[in-house]
Amino acid sequence: MTSPEAPVRTEQQVPSLAGDPFGETVLSDPFEFQRELRERGPVVYLPEYGVYGMGRYEEVRAALVNWQAFLSGNGVGVNPARQHPKSAILELDPPDHDAPRHTLEPLLGPRRLARFKDEWVDKAEALVDELVQREHVDAVSDLAEAFPLSVFPDAIGISDEGRESLLLYSDHLFNLFGPHNALVERGQAAFPEIASRIEDQVHRDALAPDGFGSELWEAADHGDITGELAGGLVRSLLIAGIDTTVHSLGAIIEAFLSAPDQWQALRADPRRARVAFDEAVRWASPVQTFFRTASRDVVVGDATVPEGEKILMFLGSANRDPRRWHDPDSFDLNRDPSGHVGFGMGIHRCVGQHVARLEAECVLHALARRVSRIEPAGEPSLHLNNTLRGWKTLPVRLVPA
Template identity: 60%
Template sequence: MSATGTPPATVSLDADPFAPEILESPLAFQEQLREAGAVVYLRRYGVHALGRYEHVHAALTEWQSLSSAAGVGLANFRHEEPWRTPSLLLEADPPLHDAPRAVLSGILGPRAIRRLRHAWAQDARELVDRVVRAPELDAVTELAQAFPLRVFPDAVGLEREGRHHLLPYGDHAFNAFGPPNELVAKGAEHIAEHAAWVGDQCARERLAPGGFGAAIWEAADRGDITEEQAPLIVRSLLTAGVDTTVHALGAVLYAFATHPDQWRRLREDPRLARVAFDEAVRWESPVQTFFRTATGDVEIGGTTVPDGEKVLMFLGAANRDPRHWRDPDTFDLTRDPSAHVGFGMGIHQCVGQHIARLEAESLLTALAERVERIELAGTPRRHLNNTLRAWSSLPVRVHAT
């Protein structure tokens, strides 16, 4: 029986998807989940899990019956107090979600892309020119982290001092979507300090004129959102706009280091940079999971999920589902990866995805100009997180032109 006394899905598993060994290497579990059934009951946590593309995609778009407002993590805000004020973008449904989403979509839209493209391309060339002077480097710290932490906070309008708080703050926020395990406990030791700095940066007076943050406050001045909503929307940018991009860049750099033929393809046609980024997001799925909560008895794949129960969507499993993807375990730039669910789907789809793509395009294009070959120079190390799939270290050898 489930936590509410209702019968679980026909198929159930005892596996713990948040166990270190599965977070380290989730593919075997994801295959088991997909093959077990359309809906699988995870007894350890009393949740219904989805691993097949068809049902994950549908669940992401059906916000009326599968709500985000009760939290996109294991905690159910109907019964539990969230550790921070919920996000107006990620943890809210219409109508509360509508105005913040519209404001941020406008700020991060095509005009921002055009304004930033030249400057970010130049920043990427400068970074690449510097790091490829050494034949070996850590692609995580020196590229995947260094570039977003250089350009994105500038675009938001953050002060330079204290930016080291961004990654651990985001890391804890995504860990907190999972169960209260050792990963959450480790982050909790210092989260007050990180959260205090991030909270301070969301204030109007701390944000530089002309940046994304100032534009959010200007929307409040126009009455598009309230003054109470403005700092929460800035916080959403800082929570979801750094770690996810860092780990997606780590994914695409790992893909190229292990697929030299695809790197040659990119060098021959640098216009494939965005395709490469989306294919890496599909292939590695930096955001692995998100939860929803049933707003009534919901039928999914022939199984009824009872009202108020949690549904755990495995984005990583959906992005490698052979029912939808041809040869899904292969990183392939001839594929059209645009239907992947790595950025979500529907009204909660990542509002900053175009900014992330511009960061990737800038960095990959600069690398393609200077680097003939990328190869592993050591054993990569995973960074474990309850929600994110990430590398902590990716030693590579670069052959610069």
């Protein structure tokens, strides 16, 4: 996976780390690669793609906050943004980033989301009741996918038809942030048809009048954003509120399987559901990586990243950096995980994070009341993606309380 030899130095005196961070070996089990990345130094050259990488918490967090030096506008993938559908918020820098961010933040903030809480609680309880009766379930398809798809498209105002396409759509877009490998090829053929179907659903006339989507179009009427941007932001909502939430919910179940005592701690005090969510995001990092581009020669530690070079931010590595976290490989509800970078940091911090938190809180409260133990019930299988890390299947037994 990585070279056992002494690090090779580039002309900028940056240690080099061989290996493919987007190869199946590392995507399936990234922890050794990330450990070596952190040990090599605060910034490392990755010759496989001719880019730089950061894996330590302090440097990753500082770079995410410093948007002036580490740009997103040139694309947060390995290729320039123009080579794939550009995100209406994720791949913009100020001042272009300001209007869409200021429009979305209050829309997806805790105060506005509160209107959905009772409905989402009822749906979570109904779903968990059904799953507990079945006892043996797939925590991915039956829970982590089923719940977000049942609540968030309604909040946006998307019709019921074709919701299963949302997962394929989002998955392919996150794959496009990596190289053109087999994962991209796998989704390439079906993507144009799926994207066309999604495009039809984000138009003003297709959206329910009381959802987030229509509110974005109203913002365009008021001149806060352009009409073109309104449709792009509805698409961004579908990504921010679906795929990352699915993988976060899967990560929570995986975390409790790894630490059954922590499940009992949550059952004893369900108010810790929000801490459990953030600790699971730190521990599992459903969003593993994103790129930035150096706007100028940037000094990191003793090295210089030249202007115009791509830097791969390993969020998953930063979230398990022992320089920042005690016993980082353990899932622990006694930890304060609030500094994690699993949702990014700074002006590009995930705008949909409050959606994911509320959905997880509803699900965890319902599970804590009805399930005494969560046990493995078969061999899980990973879902590989160039940017995300999660499960394709996660068979579990929900032992009724």
